[in-house]
Amino acid sequence: MITVFTGGTGGAKLVQGLQQVVAPEDLTVIVNTGDDLEWWGLHVSPDIDSVLYSLAGLLSKDRGWGVEADSFRCLERMRQLEQPSWFGLGDLDLATHLTRTAMLRAGKSLSESTAELARRMGVRARILPMSDHRVSTMLETAKGRLTFQEYFVRERHQVDVTAVEFDGVERARPAPGVLAGIESAEAILFAPSNPVTSIGPILAVPGVRDALRRTNVPVAAVSPVVGGAAVSGPAAELMRMMGWPGSIAGIAEAYEDFLDVLVADSADGGEAERLNGSGLRVLCTNTIMTSADDRRALAQFVLHAAANPVETT
Amino acid sequence: MITVFTGGTGGAKLVQGLQQVVAPEDLTVIVNTGDDLEWWGLHVSPDIDSVLYSLAGLLSKDRGWGVEADSFRCLERMRQLEQPSWFGLGDLDLATHLTRTAMLRAGKSLSESTAELARRMGVRARILPMSDHRVSTMLETAKGRLTFQEYFVRERHQVDVTAVEFDGVERARPAPGVLAGIESAEAILFAPSNPVTSIGPILAVPGVRDALRRTNVPVAAVSPVVGGAAVSGPAAELMRMMGWPGSIAGIAEAYEDFLDVLVADSADGGEAERLNGSGLRVLCTNTIMTSADDRRALAQFVLHAAANPVETT
Numbered sequence: 097m098i099t100v101f102t103g104g105t106g107g108a109k110l111v112q113g114l115q116q117v118v119a120p121e122d123l124t125v126i127v128n129t130g131d132d133l134e135w136w137g138l139h140v141s142p143d144i145d146s147v148l149y150s151l152a153g154l155l156s157k158d159r160g161w162g163v164e165a166d167s168f169r170c171l172e173r174m175r176q177l178e179q180p181s182w183f184g185l186g187d188l189d190l191a192t193h194l195t196r197t198a199m200l201r202a203g204k205s206l207s208e209s210t211a212e213l214a215r216r217m218g219v220r221a222r223i224l225p226m227s228d229h230r231v232s233t234m235l236e237t238a239k240g241r242l243t244f245q246e247y248f249v250r251e252r253h254q255v256d257v258t259a260v261e262f263d264g265v266e267r268a269r270p271a272p273g274v275l276a277g278i279e280s281a282e283a284i285l286f287a288p289s290n291p292v293t294s295i296g297p298i299l300a301v302p303g304v305r306d307a308l309r310r311t312n313v314p315v316a317a318v319s320p321v322v323g324g325a326a327v328s329g330p331a332a333e334l335m336r337m338m339g340w341p342g343s344i345a346g347i348a349e350a351y352e353d354f355l356d357v358l359v360a361d362s363a364d365g366g367e368a369e370r371l372n373g374s375g376l377r378v379l380c381t382n383t384i385m386t387s388a389d390d391r392r393a394l395a396q397f398v399l400h401a402a403a404n405p406v407e408t409t
Numbered sequence: 410m411i412t413v414f415t416g417g418t419g420g421a422k423l424v425q426g427l428q429q430v431v432a433p434e435d436l437t438v439i440v441n442t443g444d445d446l447e448w449w450g451l452h453v454s455p456d457i458d459s460v461l462y463s464l465a466g467l468l469s470k471d472r473g474w475g476v477e478a479d480s481f482r483c484l485e486r487m488r489q490l491e492q493p494s495w496f497g498l499g500d501l502d503l504a505t506h507l508t509r510t511a512m513l514r515a516g517k518s519l520s521e522s523t524a525e526l527a528r529r530m531g532v533r534a535r536i537l538p539m540s541d542h543r544v545s546t547m548l549e550t551a552k553g554r555l556t557f558q559e560y561f562v563r564e565r566h567q568v569d570v571t572a573v574e575f576d577g578v579e580r581a582r583p584a585p586g587v588l589a590g591i592e593s594a595e596a597i598l599f600a601p602s603n604p605v606t607s608i609g610p611i612l613a614v615p616g617v618r619d620a621l622r623r624t625n626v627p628v629a630a631v632s633p634v635v636g637g638a639a640v641s642g643p644a645a646e647l648m649r650m651m652g653w654p655g656s657i658a659g660i661a662e663a664y665e666d667f668l669d670v671l672v673a674d675s676a677d678g679g680e681a682e683r684l685n686g687s688g689l690r691v692l693c694t695n696t697i698m699t700s701a702d703d704r705r706a707l708a709q710f711v712l713h714a715a716a717n718p719v720e721t722t
Binding site for chain 2: 137166169177191198213217
């Protein structure tokens with residue numbers, strides 16, 4: 097049993113690699129829902145969808161989000177009808193949100209809706225939202241208090257952030273299966289996702305971080321930052337805002353209370369050597385996932401590292 | 410001021426013709442909403458949309474419903490996700506329903522939402538739903554009690570109907586502007602729409618039929634049946650079920666308490682002659698609207714007939 101914590105794009109790629117090397121029934125994916133949004137009246141769960149599409153073989157290779165070869169005719173028409181259009185839902189993608197929203201309105205929980213969507217997409221790995229309760233990642237910025245998608249998509253993360261909050265998280269409970277997924281895992285992995293706004297909301301759900309601290313199984317993370325910058329997105333800036341270094345050292349700090357193994361990119365070999373030791377083992381490999389081979393190789397590397405947390409290379 | 414009662418396809422065509430010969434600010438269109446439905450969680454008003462699309466120049470010429478050159482990618486994906494797919498919403502069409510649903514959820518009434526959609530589509534004629542209250546046309550059939558769309562689209566109106574009811578109509582009130590549209594009109598027209606399920610629901614809204622009986626201005630209807638059969642749809646069968654002839658005589662009977670002029674197709678000249686007189690004037694012309702010229706010619710004919718209700722041809 098392998099349990100993976102993940103957010104959006106980078107995480108979806110690693111999960112795709114893991115699917116190639118782990119039997120789907122042995123794979124549990126715990127997904128950030130802090131950047132879920134109500135859009136055109138529909139419940140959109142961008143990170144869950146990235147994982148679903150990735151595992152269903154539907155994820156757009158060019159964009160890294162949404163459905164491959166999707167069209168945007170409804171979106172263009174919404175713009176003509178003076179509706180907000182900065183969040184890009186494709187015509188095929190829309191079907192996912194319509195279906196999820198219908199399930200939620202019919203009384204299903206988010207985790208039940210996710211399981212049902214996964215089944216209908218032919219995805220056999222277990223995909224769990226972090227919580228069935230609504231948690232909203234909010235950012236205090238130079239342009240005011242923004243939701244994650246307002247910050248990330250509408251403002252293209254080009255505004256300074258002074259604080260991140262997870263609205264509603266104190267009342268949230270882990271979704272069914274999340275704590276069991278931690279407790280029954282043989283290894284726990286953290287995908288190369290932003291530790292502040294992708295993994296941060298999951299860790300903030302009461303009980304999750306404690307379960308990670310308690311577990312005796314190895315916990316390994318793949319760094320989303322390479323050479324002091326995120327592979328994509330604002331991870332480095334947000335890490336510095338949190339008072340952590342905007343480098344692999346920041347990842348080590350973000351997860352210091354439970355992390356056993358950090359997988360960094362070979363480009364960070366020098367810093368990896370400095371961080372190695374004192375409870376954390378840091379291993380280097382290529383972490384840039386361009387091809388399916390890259391994804392599988394990284395998945396194998398991190399699984400091996402997690403399975404052998406005290407071995408030296 | 411011209412006020413038109415209309416339902417779906419045939420009505421939308423006549424309204425398009427009227428738009429060519431009446432200034433938009435002088436045109437009020439009162440539309441059936443008895444076949445509105447909740448579809449994929451969205452509020453769909455098929456007859457309002459046919460009128461909107463028609464007047465905006467967007468109506469599909471081939472299909473007679475929906476948007477010209479629309480695609481059905483979301484629908485196909487919904488089918489793959491095991492969602493109901495017998496009601497065909499196109500990708501462009503979807504934007505209308507998403508927008509209307511968002512407006513209704515934000516607290517706007519159906520008439521306010523319709524006016525706003527019309528403005529955004531550049532439609533200047535006044536389009537009014539028959540009521541802001543929910544009225545559902547229900548049909549007792551050999552396959553049980555069906556909504557209008559279940560009967561019309563899903564079953565392709567190939568089941569016997571034994572009764573038609575308008576659920577909720579006794580609590581409904583005419584939408585703002587409907588009674589004024591009757592009272593202030595210089596002429597009142599009935600489009601060639603099914604008198605049972607397209608016009609019937611409008612007439613069943615408390616106060617509407619009384620206002621039509623009271624008015625002194627001419628009331629003219631275009632027959633939706635030609636040669637004893639509907640131009641499209643199940644009008645003739647439903648009229649017979651109501652105990653009326655399935656011919657222009659049935660239209661005369663359906664509207665007998667307020668109709669002054671019946672415009673029938675030249676194919677029904679014999680029956681038209683028999684019906685003429687005793688309070689009703691029956692005039693014949695081509696009522697099949699294939700081209701824009703046909704639509705304009707019929708609009709002109711019926712306007713002239715209504716303006717001269719006692720003239721003989």
